[in-house]
Amino acid sequence: MTDYRIALIPGDGIGREVTPAACAVLDAVGARHGIAFTYDEFDWSCARYRALGAMMPDDGLSRIRRHDAIFLGAVGDPSVPDHVSLWGLLIPIRRGFRQYVNLRPVKVFEGVESPVRRAVAGEVDLVVVRENVEGEYSEIGGRLGRGFPEEMAVQEAVFTRAGVTRVADYAFSLAASRRNRLTSATKSNGIVHTLPFWDELVAEVGTSYPDVTWDAEHIDALCAKVVLDPARFDVIVASNLFGDILSDLTAAVAGSIGIAPAANINPEREFPSMFEPVHGSAPDIAGRGIANPLGAVWTAAMLLDHLGHPEAAKEIEQAMAAVLAKTPIRTPDLGGSATTEAFTKTILEFLGM
Amino acid sequence: MTDYRIALIPGDGIGREVTPAACAVLDAVGARHGIAFTYDEFDWSCARYRALGAMMPDDGLSRIRRHDAIFLGAVGDPSVPDHVSLWGLLIPIRRGFRQYVNLRPVKVFEGVESPVRRAVAGEVDLVVVRENVEGEYSEIGGRLGRGFPEEMAVQEAVFTRAGVTRVADYAFSLAASRRNRLTSATKSNGIVHTLPFWDELVAEVGTSYPDVTWDAEHIDALCAKVVLDPARFDVIVASNLFGDILSDLTAAVAGSIGIAPAANINPEREFPSMFEPVHGSAPDIAGRGIANPLGAVWTAAMLLDHLGHPEAAKEIEQAMAAVLAKTPIRTPDLGGSATTEAFTKTILEFLGM
Ligand SMILES: CC(C)[C@H](C(=O)O)[C@@H](O)C(=O)O
Ligand SMILES: CC(C)[C@H](C(=O)O)[C@@H](O)C(=O)O
Numbered sequence: 001m002t003d004y005r006i007a008l009i010p011g012d013g014i015g016r017e018v019t020p021a022a023c024a025v026l027d028a029v030g031a032r033h034g035i036a037f038t039y040d041e042f043d044w045s046c047a048r049y050r051a052l053g054a055m056m057p058d059d060g061l062s063r064i065r066r067h068d069a070i071f072l073g074a075v076g077d078p079s080v081p082d083h084v085s086l087w088g089l090l091i092p093i094r095r096g097f098r099q100y101v102n103l104r105p106v107k108v109f110e111g112v113e114s115p116v117r118r119a120v121a122g123e124v125d126l127v128v129v130r131e132n133v134e135g136e137y138s139e140i141g142g143r144l145g146r147g148f149p150e151e152m153a154v155q156e157a158v159f160t161r162a163g164v165t166r167v168a169d170y171a172f173s174l175a176a177s178r179r180n181r182l183t184s185a186t187k188s189n190g191i192v193h194t195l196p197f198w199d200e201l202v203a204e205v206g207t208s209y210p211d212v213t214w215d216a217e218h219i220d221a222l223c224a225k226v227v228l229d230p231a232r233f234d235v236i237v238a239s240n241l242f243g244d245i246l247s248d249l250t251a252a253v254a255g256s257i258g259i260a261p262a263a264n265i266n267p268e269r270e271f272p273s274m275f276e277p278v279h280g281s282a283p284d285i286a287g288r289g290i291a292n293p294l295g296a297v298w299t300a301a302m303l304l305d306h307l308g309h310p311e312a313a314k315e316i317e318q319a320m321a322a323v324l325a326k327t328p329i330r331t332p333d334l335g336g337s338a339t340t341e342a343f344t345k346t347i348l349e350f351l352g353m
Numbered sequence: 354m355t356d357y358r359i360a361l362i363p364g365d366g367i368g369r370e371v372t373p374a375a376c377a378v379l380d381a382v383g384a385r386h387g388i389a390f391t392y393d394e395f396d397w398s399c400a401r402y403r404a405l406g407a408m409m410p411d412d413g414l415s416r417i418r419r420h421d422a423i424f425l426g427a428v429g430d431p432s433v434p435d436h437v438s439l440w441g442l443l444i445p446i447r448r449g450f451r452q453y454v455n456l457r458p459v460k461v462f463e464g465v466e467s468p469v470r471r472a473v474a475g476e477v478d479l480v481v482v483r484e485n486v487e488g489e490y491s492e493i494g495g496r497l498g499r500g501f502p503e504e505m506a507v508q509e510a511v512f513t514r515a516g517v518t519r520v521a522d523y524a525f526s527l528a529a530s531r532r533n534r535l536t537s538a539t540k541s542n543g544i545v546h547t548l549p550f551w552d553e554l555v556a557e558v559g560t561s562y563p564d565v566t567w568d569a570e571h572i573d574a575l576c577a578k579v580v581l582d583p584a585r586f587d588v589i590v591a592s593n594l595f596g597d598i599l600s601d602l603t604a605a606v607a608g609s610i611g612i613a614p615a616a617n618i619n620p621e622r623e624f625p626s627m628f629e630p631v632h633g634s635a636p637d638i639a640g641r642g643i644a645n646p647l648g649a650v651w652t653a654a655m656l657l658d659h660l661g662h663p664e665a666a667k668e669i670e671q672a673m674a675a676v677l678a679k680t681p682i683r684t685p686d687l688g689g690s691a692t693t694e695a696f697t698k699t700i701l702e703f704l705g706m
Binding site for chain 2: 083086136142148155157161162193194219223225228251253257
């Protein structure tokens with residue numbers, strides 16, 4: 001029996017509703033593969049912020065440093081400014097644990113209608129590799145002349161050789177294990193200091209991967225191409241901001257942000273990696289038990305894969321695909337009327353539980 | 354007879370092929386409305402850069418300062434790095450002439466198939482109002498430690514109260530003349546210095562437009578919504594980078610970047626405004642005479658509108674719409690095999706020439 005300790009942070013809104021689905025699926029598949037999970041739950045959230053004035057305790061990171069992985073449901077609530085909740089929890093974990101790769105796979109599943117005509121099931125299968133700890137999301141900057149006519153705000157994007165090289169290397173090596181096709185998102189024609197540097201480093205790393213065909217596309221044209229012809233993409237590597245945009249856009253193109261998973265990875269395994277669905281806390285539907293659990297379920301599969309159990313991960317993905325292809329059961333975001341619980345139950349049935 | 358002097362910069366690639374279409378349409382419609390155009394042509398381009406080492410002469414801006422408007426075909430060629438060609442011509446004009454509004458209307462026309470299922474002719478009719486002279490496109494920044502492991506690049510985004518307020522004001526007033534709906538693109542949850550400032554100023558300006566309903570959407574979610582439900586948008590106001598991304602994305606959603614027009618406007622009319630189609634120089638199809646002239650033609654309509662001739666502008670738009678709805682004539686980007694010239698001729702026929 002392999003035992004894993006998971007730091008569980010359900011967080012806010014529908015994060016609390018989909019986290020149980022992830023645990024149920026992990027336990028079910030784990031049982032069959034001789035894997036047991038122990039969950040330590042942490043109440044870090046906007047509710048905690050309102051009660052105690054902080055999203056997590058000061059020593060939060062050290063409390064979860066020894067866990068094998070972190071599962072986070074979602075962060076954010078209208079009662080707390082977003083930059084407070086996110087920079088008080090999500091972003092410190094990404095940065096403090098050097099989770100410099102944010103991995104976001106996107107697929108069109110049979111049984112899910114895409115809003116894009118050319119996004120056909122079986123043809124669209126891509127991964128966005130997003131730089132996750134530096135770039136445009138920067139603490140450096142501030143304001144001058146508050147309230148006066150001459151007021152201004154500045155914000156410094158910081159790209160380092162180490163930071164760009166390592167994420168590019170991860171992306172090329174992922175492409176080499178897939179269809180050998182990489183697209184690098186840039187905007188070096190408009191953003192003339194940081195992005196030409198990004199381009200140079202991607203090209204440098206590319207020389208070590210002669211089998212991978214790659215090109216650079218400006219983010220404006222790339223967003224257009226993702227809609228016009230999503231099937232042409234395999235791995236897309238992008239800066240923190242561009243990766244954020246591309247992963248939401250490609251998830252929408254594939255038919256539902258409610259399905260999209262994400263992994264914040266520390267490839268060197270110096271620290272635990274963090275797994276969180278893309279969808280966020282969705283205050284508009286929170287509390288009604290109708291959130292789509294598939295984002296959390298697919299994210300659980302990524303967690304298993306990261307811990308070294310690709311077969312177990314694949315079983316989860318196959319169960320998801322089967323539920324979508326073979327049953328009409330759907331949560332409202334996919335056009336159905338099932339509850340989170342009922343949808344989860346069906347997935348567990350398809351997992352043979 | 355009203356006489357206008359237009360500074361004509363065909364530029365590079367298909368810019369040279371579509372500019373004649375714009376002039377032909379301007380002359381044709383102008384004749385009927387008692388408007389005459391004189392074109393002063395400037396060879397500013399990558400070809401000039403290769404021959405003389407500069408995209409335009411040092412005193413370029415003063416040579417076109419007294420013109421009534423500038424028409425630019427496209428800039429860019431593979432033989433010259435993009436940041437050189439663009440910062441040597443397009444961007445200095447935008448900035449030197451304080452063209453702080455980049456206006457990009459997007460419509461789905463009958464007869465054009467959109468890649469997005471819910472983008473239906475007659476329902477999608479939006480305008481992106483892009484901040485055009487400051488923000489993320491900044492000259493401030495640089496590199497440290499070139500070639501060494503500790504190398505880094507920084508780039509400073511600069512948002513000023515004056516700059517954000519005036520573009521927000523333009524966008525609210527445009528929304529007030531349309532459907533009273535405004536969306537502000539932000540990312541204040543991740544980009545925590547400049548974009549919360551943007552949000553505050555948009556809210557401040559909004560208090561002067563009580564009839565306009567507006568909201569702020571994070572750029573990642575907004576890109577997704579543009580694909581999921583493009584008809585819900587009326588005016589979108591965005592920073593330089595976000596506006597660049599949104600205008601290409603919405604143009605793609607509407608069915609062709611080849612149709613999309615743009616106006617770089619100095620609302621105070623201290624300086625000439627510049628009109629340029631969105632499509633760029635398209636080196637892959639340049640020289641073959643198959644570029645879609647509609648982007649340039651619609652851009653010509655925006656020029657007429659800006660000079661105070663909305664009825665003449667409307668005639669051009671109606672002719673475009675009629676050609677698309679009533680004839681099968683199309684350039685290859687729209688699925689046909691017509692040449693630029695043949696397509697232009699048909700538009701002129703529909704204009705009653
Ligand atoms: C070519 C590039 C610098 C330019 C921009 O980003 O402004 C173009 O994409 C545009 O949208 O006009
Ligand atoms: C909430 C926000 C700060 C976050 C991000 O932009 O990183 C989210 O959009 C994501 O993609 O994980």
